[in-house]
Amino acid sequence: MKYAIEAEGLAKRYGDKAALDGIDLNARTGTVLGVLGPNGAGKTTAVRILATLIAADAGRALVGGHDVTREPGKVRELISLTGQYASVDEKLTGTQNLVLIGRLLGLSRAAARARAAELLARFGLEEAAGRSAGGYSGGMRRRLDLAVSLVARPRILFLDEPTTGLDPRARGDLWNTVRGLTADGVTVLLTTQYLEEADQFADDLLVIDRGRVAASGTPAELKALAGGHRLDVRPLHAEDLEKAGSILGVRAADGLLTLPVHDLAAPPALLRKLDDAGIVLAEHALRLPSLDDVFRTLTGENR
Secondary structure (H helix, E strand, O other): OOEEEEEEEEEEEEOOEEEEEEEEEEEEOOOEEEEEOOOOOOHHHHHHHHOOOOOOOEEEEEEOOEEOOOOHHHHHHHEEEEOOOOOOOOOOEHHHHHHHHHHHOOOOHHHHHHHHHHHHHHOOOHHHOOOEHHHOOHHHHHHHHHHHHOOOOOOEEEEEOOOOOOOHHHHHHHHHHHHHHHHOOOEEEEEOOOHHHHHHHOOEEEEEEOOEEEEEEOHHHHHHHOOOEEEEEEEOOHHHHHHHHHHHOOOEEOOEEEEEEOOOOHHHHHHHHHHHOOOOEEEEEEEOOOHHHHHHHHHOOOO
């Protein structure tokens, strides 16, 4: 199956507001599809429709080849959803949380305990297995939450801003796990506010703004929409900022001078001009647009 998730013309209204206004999306099997957009753009609404939690007002969606409206039971057999906040029972231990879910899914007591032990080891939670989840750190709780979502061995995983509130190390741990899942053929649909995270881990991206698709493609393809290379220059001394800006022909923003580069031979010449003028630089860099640039270009958001 080329696409694990397919949607066409999804629409959802709440009163006079269109949460989704006819979006299309496709997630290739065994890849990560990153869904980006400002708060209120419709990302979570799309996830809830695809996960059969709410019904669309219009449009059609297939998850694992099954229609989310006509075959919600079939869809639920294939998927799992992890939301923005850990939903584990804080009074239960790590093992008890996992065994409980396993039993609810119909596993025998022995099979549920075996699956719990397997997942605790996979997520580095073996030493904390017998402690109540309420005493876990934020990163540990999030890892346990993800472990809970994998008890049923889903083929499609929805992650709705899964790293919200996590420190960089915990985010890295979670993403190492996601890499392992996609290597096993699991398809992941990710919504996130961390653009560098989407840039690093998503195979394909979808940008939603005001309930509509603003752009889609690979990270490299979307960056091309924001223009080519850029030169960033920051003078060491603030009093040189205006003079440097005059030489480069741009205005400063937050002490930084940024100008588009259409000829890669130009930056060395420009830097020599600054040096000849006696301007000492604290930093300079030639770079491609970031997803932040793409986000601002497509949505007008000032992030």
